Amino acid sequence: MLEEILKNIEVFSALDSASLSTVAARMKQIQLKAGDVICNEGEPGHSMFVLESGELSVQKRGKDKTLVEIARLRPGEVAGIMSLFGDESRSATLISTGEARLWEISNEDFQALVQSTPQIAHQLLKVLSRYLREETRIVAELRTRDVENRLKIAFFDSKPYTEEAFKDKNEDKYALQFFESRLSMETLVMAEGFKIVCAFVNDTLDAPVVKKLAAMGIEMIAMRCAGYNNVDLAACKEHGITVANVPAYSPHAVAEHAVALMLSLNRHITRAHSRVREGNFSLNGLVGFDMYGKTAGVIGAGKIGQCVISILAGFGCKVLVYDKFPREQTIPNVRNASLDEIFTQSDIITLHAPLIPETRHIISRESISKMKRGVMIINTSRGGLLDAHALVDGLVSGQVGSAGLDVYEEEKDYFFEDYSDMILKDDVLARLTTFHNVIVTGHMAFLTREALLNIADVTLNNVLEFENGLRMGSMKNGLA
Numbered sequence: 490m491l492e493e494i495l496k497n498i499e500v501f502s503a504l505d506s507a508s509l510s511t512v513a514a515r516m517k518q519i520q521l522k523a524g525d526v527i528c529n530e531g532e533p534g535h536s537m538f539v540l541e542s543g544e545l546s547v548q549k550r551g552k553d554k555t556l557v558e559i560a561r562l563r564p565g566e567v568a569g570i571m572s573l574f575g576d577e578s579r580s581a582t583l584i585s586t587g588e589a590r591l592w593e594i595s596n597e598d599f600q601a602l603v604q605s606t607p608q609i610a611h612q613l614l615k616v617l618s619r620y621l622r623e624e625t626r627i628v629a630e631l632r633t634r635d636v637e638n639r640l641k642i643a644f645f646d647s648k649p650y651t652e653e654a655f656k657d658k659n660e661d662k663y664a665l666q667f668f669e670s671r672l673s674m675e676t677l678v679m680a681e682g683f684k685i686v687c688a689f690v691n692d693t694l695d696a697p698v699v700k701k702l703a704a705m706g707i708e709m710i711a712m713r714c715a716g717y718n719n720v721d722l723a724a725c726k727e728h729g730i731t732v733a734n735v736p737a738y739s740p741h742a743v744a745e746h747a748v749a750l751m752l753s754l755n756r757h758i759t760r761a762h763s764r765v766r767e768g769n770f771s772l773n774g775l776v777g778f779d780m781y782g783k784t785a786g787v788i789g790a791g792k793i794g795q796c797v798i799s800i801l802a803g804f805g806c807k808v809l810v811y812d813k814f815p816r817e818q819t820i821p822n823v824r825n826a827s828l829d830e831i832f833t834q835s836d837i838i839t840l841h842a843p844l845i846p847e848t849r850h851i852i853s854r855e856s857i858s859k860m861k862r863g864v865m866i867i868n869t870s871r872g873g874l875l876d877a878h879a880l881v882d883g884l885v886s887g888q889v890g891s892a893g894l895d896v897y898e899e900e901k902d903y904f905f906e907d908y909s910d911m912i913l914k915d916d917v918l919a920r921l922t923t924f925h926n927v928i929v930t931g932h933m934a935f936l937t938r939e940a941l942l943n944i945a946d947v948t949l950n951n952v953l954e955f956e957n958g959l960r961m962g963s964m965k966n967g968l969a
């Protein structure tokens with residue numbers, strides 16, 4: 490009978506029947522009547538009790554020192570379980586409410602049993618380790634539920650792939666809220682109650698928006714991109730908002746996309762694909778050129794530009810490099826050059842400089858007129874580097890042979906959204922999409938798994954540094 494009761498007590502649940510009998514044999518029976526006190530709150534406890542019949546009142550002293558019943562102990566329930574493992578002080582007073590039968594085992598007897606019967610120790614360990622695992626899980630879960638105390642980050646212009654990567658890297662450390670809307674004067678109210686705003690390339694972070702964000706208590710703008718031409722850094726400084734970006738998440742992703750555009754244009758991959766799908770296997774009009782031996786001009790030789798240079802050098806291209814702050818070029822067939830040399834000598838020109846006032850429309854009507862007839866122009870940097878009207882005219886006249894654009898000056902109105910049910914109102918963009926020798930992708934050069942996870946990792950690390958007081962002000966990386 491006692492063994493049956495013991496078996497249902499969690500701490501003994503892993504004991505086999507022999508061990509249960511050994512424990513039961515060490516227990517002393519106590520017969521109680523109404524009002525008998527079994528133990529008093531606060532006194533040292535040297536034993537555990539198991540109730541076989543009757544009821545015990547579990548009482549604690551209230552503020553005015555009077556005893557208050559907080560629970561009833563019923564048959565099959567235990568009290569003082571922790572006393573088995575040491576002299577724990579009693580957490581409550583136990584008083585019998587009537588006739589009751591109790592079994593008691595002292596910690597001295599229990600510990601002697603454990604020492605003399607290794608299988609009991611072994612079986613107990615199993616339960617205790619299960620307890621430990623469960624408690625650890627509960628603590629971890631409670632921590633993650635402690636939303637109030639976690640730093641809150643509001644994501645704007647969020648997409649499913651953004652959410653996936655950030656959730657993966659966050660591991661519930663910060664409270665993340667993903668909004669699909671872009672950040673603007675109209676939507677900034679969504680950042681109410683947050684300390685950090687995480688924004689992307691097409692969010693508006695001009696002086697009026699920054700001022701309002703500061704008034705709402707935003708302390709940090711964590712850009713999840715490299716470029717930050719949409720952030721008014723002076724306004725952030727004035728209002729004490731820390732700004733961080735992700736200077737490099739995968740230069741390879743962007744460089745490889747630039748080269749993908751080059752190859753697709755040169756070898757007419759999209760046209761060939763649509764033809765074959767229509768059952769048209771004709772090759773007329775699909776003549777490309779060998780990349781080997783051609784001259785490629787790279788404007789902006791930073792992290793992305795350098796990757797492009799080595800890929801093109803690998804193809805056997807002659808690479809001309811223009812950077813405002815030129816570095817020594819050590820790869821064979823790669824040399825620094827002036828902008829004019831690049832314009833006049835290149836078969837392919839690819840842009841990897843940031844958008845700043847002096848690089849705006851670096852590809853202009855004038856520069857296009859200097860280029861080799863039939864030149865290929867690739868822009869994966871920022872739309873503003875290229876005058877799209879001039880490009881359309883160059884394409885119409887044949888001066889420009891082909892163009893691969895991942896960015897567009899007015900992309901903000903369209904990119905990252907589905908407008909397939911609507912009419913494109915931007916005539917230049919609409920015109921660009923009609924040329925068979927132009928490929929437009931919607932600002933996706935960064936979009937690789939590796940880059941997304943790196944973006945999430947670096948952004949959350951920027952937040953961690955801010956949280957730890959290591960990151961204050963704008964752009965620790967020296968970009969601004």
Ligand code: NAI
Binds near residue numbers: 869
């Ligand atoms: P980076 O800062 O490493 O390199 C930029 C280079 O441009 C530097 O070497 C700098 O000296 C040079 N530069 C500055 N002013 C110049 C000027 N007036 N003329 C010529 N060169 C100049 O930047 P990174 O990581 O290589 O990125 C380049 C650009 O790519 C970024 O500014 C960003 O706008 C764009 N980008 C586009 C992405 C996309 O998905 N399409 C993704 C990531 C970046």
